[in-house]
Amino acid sequence: MSNVPAIDIHNLTASYERKPVLWEIDCQFPQGKLIGIVGPNGSGKTTLLKNIMGLMKPDSGYVKIFGDKLNKVRHRVSYVPQRESVDWDFPADVMDVVLMGRYNPKKLFSRVTQEDRDIAIEALKRVNMLEFSKRHISQLSGGQQQRVFIARSLAQQADLYLMDEPFVGVDAASEDAILSLLTDMKNNGKTVVIVHHDLQTAYEYFDYIALLNTRLVACGPTEEVFTSELLQEAYGGRLTVLSRIGELIAKKDFPVREKGQKDN
Amino acid sequence: MASLWTYFNHPNFWWVLAGTTFLSAISALVGTFTYLQRKSLMGDAIAHGILPGVAGGFLIAGEKNALVIMIGAIVWGVLTVSSIEWISRKTHLRSSTAMAVVLSAFFGLGMMLLTVVQTSGLPDASGINSFLFGQAASMLPEDLMVYSVFAVVVAFVLAAVYPHLTIISFDRATAESNGFNVRRVDAVLSILVVAATAIGIQSIGLILMAALLITPAAIARMWNSRLIGMLIFSGGIAALAAGMGSVISFTAPAMPTGPWIVLILFAFTLISMVISPQRGLLKRYRQQKKNQDIILRENFIKRLYHQWERSGQTAFHLSDIEDTPSKRTLRYAVNNDWIQLAGNSIHLSEKGMREGRRITRAHRLWELYLSKALRMRDDHVHPSAEVMEHLIGDDLEKELLRALDYPLTDPHQRDIPYEP
Numbered sequence: 001m002s003n004v005p006a007i008d009i010h011n012l013t014a015s016y017e018r019k020p021v022l023w024e025i026d027c028q029f030p031q032g033k034l035i036g037i038v039g040p041n042g043s044g045k046t047t048l049l050k051n052i053m054g055l056m057k058p059d060s061g062y063v064k065i066f067g068d069k070l071n072k073v074r075h076r077v078s079y080v081p082q083r084e085s086v087d088w089d090f091p092a093d094v095m096d097v098v099l100m101g102r103y104n105p106k107k108l109f110s111r112v113t114q115e116d117r118d119i120a121i122e123a124l125k126r127v128n129m130l131e132f133s134k135r136h137i138s139q140l141s142g143g144q145q146q147r148v149f150i151a152r153s154l155a156q157q158a159d160l161y162l163m164d165e166p167f168v169g170v171d172a173a174s175e176d177a178i179l180s181l182l183t184d185m186k187n188n189g190k191t192v193v194i195v196h197h198d199l200q201t202a203y204e205y206f207d208y209i210a211l212l213n214t215r216l217v218a219c220g221p222t223e224e225v226f227t228s229e230l231l232q233e234a235y236g237g238r239l240t241v242l243s244r245i246g247e248l249i250a251k252k253d254f255p256v257r258e259k260g261q262k263d264n
Numbered sequence: 265m266a267s268l269w270t271y272f273n274h275p276n277f278w279w280v281l282a283g284t285t286f287l288s289a290i291s292a293l294v295g296t297f298t299y300l301q302r303k304s305l306m307g308d309a310i311a312h313g314i315l316p317g318v319a320g321g322f323l324i325a326g327e328k329n330a331l332v333i334m335i336g337a338i339v340w341g342v343l344t345v346s347s348i349e350w351i352s353r354k355t356h357l358r359s360s361t362a363m364a365v366v367l368s369a370f371f372g373l374g375m376m377l378l379t380v381v382q383t384s385g386l387p388d389a390s391g392i393n394s395f396l397f398g399q400a401a402s403m404l405p406e407d408l409m410v411y412s413v414f415a416v417v418v419a420f421v422l423a424a425v426y427p428h429l430t431i432i433s434f435d436r437a438t439a440e441s442n443g444f445n446v447r448r449v450d451a452v453l454s455i456l457v458v459a460a461t462a463i464g465i466q467s468i469g470l471i472l473m474a475a476l477l478i479t480p481a482a483i484a485r486m487w488n489s490r491l492i493g494m495l496i497f498s499g500g501i502a503a504l505a506a507g508m509g510s511v512i513s514f515t516a517p518a519m520p521t522g523p524w525i526v527l528i529l530f531a532f533t534l535i536s537m538v539i540s541p542q543r544g545l546l547k548r549y550r551q552q553k554k555n556q557d558i559i560l561r562e563n564f565i566k567r568l569y570h571q572w573e574r575s576g577q578t579a580f581h582l583s584d585i586e587d588t589p590s591k592r593t594l595r596y597a598v599n600n601d602w603i604q605l606a607g608n609s610i611h612l613s614e615k616g617m618r619e620g621r622r623i624t625r626a627h628r629l630w631e632l633y634l635s636k637a638l639r640m641r642d643d644h645v646h647p648s649a650e651v652m653e654h655l656i657g658d659d660l661e662k663e664l665l666r667a668l669d670y671p672l673t674d675p676h677q678r679d680i681p682y683e684p
Contacts, residue, residue: 053441071443079441086435090300091491100431105443108424136489156442 004067006031006160006191007052012061013257014044014051019250020059020214021047027210027219031066034186035193036222038202039212040235045195046082048212049164052193053079059256065160078158080149082165088138094148095133098123101155116155123154126184128177143174150178161185161192167201179205199231271514276405283408284400284467284510285503288476288525290415292502293422294460295477296484296495297453300433306345306454308474309363311461313344315374315470318395322381328388330407333395334414334462341458344370397520398469400510411463418459425452430491467506469522476502479529486540505529559654561596562623564589566653568603568612569620573681578617582608621681622661627653628674629664635675636668642675 005028012025022044029035037045050056052063054070066073078101101123102116124130127147132140137148146166153161167175182192182205196202202209202222209225211217217234218225249256271277298307317340321333344366351362381392394402422429428449431439440446461473468476484498509525538545567585572578582588589597597603602616612620630652631645656664674680 050437053437055437055440074441074443077441079438081435081437085437090434091485091489091494092434093490096490097434100427100434100438101442103427103431103442103444105428105439105445110427152438 004031005029005064006033006066007193008064008067009048009052010061010063012048012051012058012063014047014056014058015246015249015256016047017250018253020246020256022051022212023215025061025212025216027216029191029193029210030208031191032186032189033191033207034182034205035191035208035210036202036206037193037195037210037212038199038206038234039197039217041197043213043234045197045212046164048210049079049162049193049195053077053162075156076159078153078156078161080153080161080163080166083142083146083149083169085164088140088145090137092137093133094124094129094135094137094140095120097137097148098133098151098155101152119157120151120155123151126154126181127151141171141174143170143177146170147174147177150181159190161190162194163192164195165197166194167196167198199235271511274514276401276403277514279405279408280400280403280467280510280514281507283403283412284506284521287411287415287463287467288502288506289499290418291460291464291473291476292480292498293495294418294453294456296481296491296498297429297433298457299478299481299485300491301453303457304474304478305360305363306348307457307461307477309348309367310341310344310458311470311473311477312367312374313370314338314341314458314462314465315371316340316377317343317374318465318470319374319377319381319392322386322389322392323377323384326386328391330410330466333465334410337462337465338455338458340370341462342455345454345458394469394520395465396469396471398464398467398472398509398513398522398525399517400467400506400513400521401517403466407466411466414459415463418456418463421452421456425449429453467510467521468525469520472522472526475526475529476506479526479533480505483529483532483536486536486543489542501529501532505532555654557592557596560590561593562619562654563587564593565597565602565616565620566623566627568610569617569624572612572617572620573624578612580610580612582610585610618683621683623653625681626656626661628678628680629661629668629671630656631674631676632668632671632680633664645675 007029009025009027012022013020014022021042025048037048039045047056051058052065052070054063063070065077070077098120099112099116102112102119104110121130121133124133127150129144129147129151132144132148137145140148146169150163150166153163166178170178182194185192186207194206196205203226206222208220209222210219211225211230211234213234218230248254295307298304314337317336317338318333320340321336322328324336325332347366347370348359348362351357351365352359355362357365378392378396381389383389391399391402428439428444431442432444432446432449436446457477460477461470464473464476480498480502481494483501484494488494488497505525505528508528509521512519512524513521536544539547541547564585564587567587568580571580571584594603594605597616598605600615601613602619603613604611627649630649631642634640634645634648635642671680
């Protein structure tokens with residue numbers, strides 16, 4: 001494993017409906033760790049994840065993954081969205097969903113091969129869901145649905161995994177299954193980044209934490225970040241100046257960077 | 265029957281039948297994806313929006329030329345989609361509003377062009393009305409060939425991007441982050457919808473084409489829980505409805521085909537709503553009936569158990585029991601060895617005792633749980649427990665016992681009965 005950071009976020013400012021919700025985020029996530037993006041509701045955690053995944057265009061700054069542009073290393077990255085972001089009434093059983101992790105975006109007329117199936121079965125085994133492979137996805141509990149999502153992600157055989165709130169609405173059995181899997185992945189040299197809102201468990205789960213509240217409060221090993229001042233700063237309310245100027249930018253349709261100005 | 269035979273012998277009959285079933289099946293396949301992406305309204309917007317293309321195609325060709333009309337429809341259809349897209353991107357209007365604006369404007373324009381055609385004195389000009397509501401019987405083999413070639417292309421493209429459409433329909437964000445070009449696939453689907461609409465203009469007609477895109481998919485969803493089954497089913501049901509529609513079109517040529525096909529599809533929808541295995545009304549009715557039976561017989565055995573708790577007697581007279589049980593309940597209890605029945609006297613068996621004890625235990629555990637975990641007042645917990653006692657199975661009972669740490673009495677100081 002090289003020393004290149006898994007994710008390098010450089011001066012990133014991002015807006016949601018033109019209102020900046022992330023200000024000048026600048027931090028690096030090391031490889032081979034369990035990393036938490038932690039902060040209160042509305043602190044921009046999901047927005048940060050979407051910017052890392054290229055699902056949103058930042059107003060300024062950039063993100064590098066394994067030292068490269070996302071498009072060059074996309075096959076090494078896997079994303080697990082929030083469970084509520086999809087319609088679980090979609091006509092598919094568990095196996096169908098996991099196999100979606102094997103779909104090739106660059107190929108036409110592609111069909112699922114036996115190798116894809118074997119990989120999907122392996123992924124389902126790792127989340128303890130193989131016995132449910134023929135079950136319709138709407139008939140699963142919240143925790144089981146989350147495990148199916150993670151299995152689909154595992155089937156992509158990536159090196160970096162980004163998960164949005166995988167512990168929300170999850171039963172105790174699923175939480176245990178997911179946690180032990182995450183540790184397992186870390187021990188295999190994978191990097192896992194998790195958006196998480198619960199401070200209590202964050203300390204136990206993660207090696208490394210980015211503490212967020214529209215700006216980056218701290219970013220580093222868990223013991224260094226979990227100090228009472230920093231937590232107070234992250235959870236003690238938003239900076240009113242930032243939210244006032246954000247509203248102004250939205251209202252006047254103002255840019256965040258002047259024309260032609262580059263981030264370097 | 266003799267009259268029907270004359271239609272079968274009509275030179276165009278088999279052509280039209282084969283053609284319309286094929287075209288409709290392909291349209292329904294495309295429609296399944298718009299249904300899954302909740303873009304049902306898009307089909308309607310396109311179907312109305314392409315009318316200027318149809319009328320314009322007629323004017324350019326100077327006759328009813330299927331190929332030119334088809335190309336006109338597709339060009340204008342793409343224009344419809346891009347206008348909707350452009351308006352909703354550049355303004356704050358919702359896309360449903362943008363659709364309504366564009367579809368009515370283009371349909372209005374189309375109606376004006378249609379009047380121009382009708383008063384033009386061009387050959388076949390009066391036949392252009394068949395594009396509005398469909399006239400399957402009037403289709404010539406040459407027309408069908410044109411439509412079918414387009415349909416084959418649609419099927420081909422659909423097969424090429426099947427995985428792309430599937431993953432984007434289910435989970436856009438993941439598809440995009442996995443490297444799928446979501447915008448391009450969206451554009452492909454829009455063009456497919458345009459083409460799928462255009463191939464049906466003569467058999468079903470523009471106005472009702474949206475129904476053929478969406479209704480088969482909606483019916484198929486009621487019978488299938490996997491995409492592949494849904495596609496086969498929706499294609500099949502669309503072909504069946506279109507086939508029936510074209511037979512009717514031959515027997516009653518004065519009647520347009522589209523309305524028939526739509527009404528046949530609607531009948532299929534109603535039937536499916538009642539009898540479909542997953543969400544049919546019949547299934548729900550049966551389930552409710554079953555629940556009612558369970559509640560009645562469990563209440564019966566629970567009462568016997570309570571009487572035994574009070575008196576220590578296992579023999580009862582039927583008239584001593586409050587809420588006289590129905591024959592059906594009694595028969596179930598006897599057949600399952602809960603009780604022995606001789607005339608009007610009942611003997612509570614060991615098995616019946618166990619059942620009554622189980623229900624009573626569930627009831628009292630739930631009362632205690634409400635009182636402790638939800639901090640409900642003790643005199644408020646009974647009504648909920650009356651229902652939950654029938655729902656709490658072995659798993660939940662174990663969990664309750666663990667959560668309450670094997671309690672001995674309920675909030676009303678009654679014993680919680682365990683198996684001896």
